[in-house]
Amino acid sequence: MSRGKILVVDDEQEIIEEFERALKKEYTVDTASSGEEGWEKYQHNYYDVVFVDWKMEKMDGMQLLEKIDKMHPFAKVIMITAFSDEDTAIEAHHHHAFDFLTKPVRRHEILQTVEEAMRRKDGVIEALEDWVMTHPEEATRPQEATFSMGEETQVWSAKDVLEEMKRNTELGRQEYRNLHQLTIDLLTRGKIKSCQK
Amino acid sequence: MPDPTELSYIWAETIKQKLETNGWQVIDLAADDAIASQVELALQNVTNEVVIFYGHGFPSCMISQNVEEAIINLNNMTILKKKKVYVMACWTIQKLGEYAKNIVHCYLGYDKEVKVWFDPLYSNPLGECVNKGILEMLNIPDYTFEQARQQMVAEYNRWIDYFVDKEEVNSSRFAAVLRHNRDALRLLGNTECRVGRCAI
Numbered sequence: 145m146s147r148g149k150i151l152v153v154d155d156e157q158e159i160i161e162e163f164e165r166a167l168k169k170e171y172t173v174d175t176a177s178s179g180e181e182g183w184e185k186y187q188h189n190y191y192d193v194v195f196v197d198w199k200m201e202k203m204d205g206m207q208l209l210e211k212i213d214k215m216h217p218f219a220k221v222i223m224i225t226a227f228s229d230e231d232t233a234i235e236a237h238h239h240h241a242f243d244f245l246t247k248p249v250r251r252h253e254i255l256q257t258v259e260e261a262m263r264r265k266d267g268v269i270e271a272l273e274d275w276v277m278t279h280p281e282e283a284t285r286p287q288e289a290t291f292s293m294g295e296e297t298q299v300w301s302a303k304d305v306l307e308e309m310k311r312n313t314e315l316g317r318q319e320y321r322n323l324h325q326l327t328i329d330l331l332t333r334g335k336i337k338s339c340q341k
Numbered sequence: 342m343p344d345p346t347e348l349s350y351i352w353a354e355t356i357k358q359k360l361e362t363n364g365w366q367v368i369d370l371a372a373d374d375a376i377a378s379q380v381e382l383a384l385q386n387v388t389n390e391v392v393i394f395y396g397h398g399f400p401s402c403m404i405s406q407n408v409e410e411a412i413i414n415l416n417n418m419t420i421l422k423k424k425k426v427y428v429m430a431c432w433t434i435q436k437l438g439e440y441a442k443n444i445v446h447c448y449l450g451y452d453k454e455v456k457v458w459f460d461p462l463y464s465n466p467l468g469e470c471v472n473k474g475i476l477e478m479l480n481i482p483d484y485t486f487e488q489a490r491q492q493m494v495a496e497y498n499r500w501i502d503y504f505v506d507k508e509e510v511n512s513s514r515f516a517a518v519l520r521h522n523r524d525a526l527r528l529l530g531n532t533e534c535r536v537g538r539c540a541i
């Protein structure tokens with residue numbers, strides 16, 4: 145059984161294959177060979193961890209990181225870079241990267257970093273996953289709707305909502321945002337507004 | 342497939358009963374009677390002062406459930422002239438409320454989707470939140486719409502705290518739903534106007 149879903153974005157096929165070899169035994173691995181392709185995939189899927197090559201043509205890794213950070217502030221994005229200097233580390237941290245790995249990346253470093261990221265999995269997703277698994281009957285019951293009319297009235301169960309979050313749909317993003325904002329309200333007694341748009 | 346208006350009928354019925362208990366005359370245009378021609382006829386009568394709509398909505402219109410037509414939209418919104426409007430529907434304040442705010446006395450509604458859960462454990466508290474404003478104004482005729490809006494926000498907050506305190510995932514999810522609805526609530530027009538004591 146897969147322990148999670150990982151996206152690897154790199155324009156070097158060798159690097160992609162290296163990550164796939166290291167991760168595929170335990171994780172579901174999706175790949176993209178450009179920043180644009182990576183962003184396209186990210187918008188329609190939920191990933192527990194994303195590896196992004198810093199230097200790519202057109203949309204580089206930092207631009208992709210910024211886009212992901214705006215959509216999911218707690219996303220676990222790990223930058224892959226040829227440089228290991230302090231400035232690189234600070235810049236990655238500044239844009240909320242979870243970590244960065246320096247090329248050549250070793251297998252045990254990949255696994256160790258993923259393990260660490262998985263340990264700090266997005267709390268909203270993790271809590272919902274646990275609840276859906278432990279409350280199968282309640283989680284599949286149609287429960288939620290809105291006072292709007294589409295072609296047909298849509299009613300979602302908790303399991304549907306979790307799937308929408310994982311597929312990164314408009315509904316999923318809204319539900320995630322609502323839970324995230326509630327969490328921030330509770331932590332700050334409503335004094336700090338969420339950074340999410 | 343459950344329909345959320347099954348719940349809003351119940352909530353609206355509570356308001357209707359309260360209005361009648363307080364001596365108001367209520368024109369109830371529900372189900373098959375909720376059509377544009379009937380609504381226009383009722384609102385052209387100048388003595389009708391308060392319009393309460395619970396149902397489906399889009400940014401530019403209120404939608405009837407049974408015939409799925411716009412009963413009040415940007416084309417016939419002049420029927421809202423000098424009315425006090427209280428709406429529980431998705432989005433209507435975005436356009437309909439914005440366009441109508443200069444002709445109505447006031448317009449209380451939502452600028453996002455209004456979310457609902459069907460289990461009575463959750464739908465009953467939500468009904469209390471959406472009804473709170475109008476019921477408070479009927480209990481205390483000196484209350485302004487702005488005070489009513491504040492009472493609704495307070496009611497949403499009370500229930501958000503209640504569900505959060507349960508420390509359970511589904512309850513927290515519902516607290517987030519309440520928070521979403523609370524933050525979508527808007528009041529336009531003369532915020533100091535009152536429902537008053539007079540009858541519809």
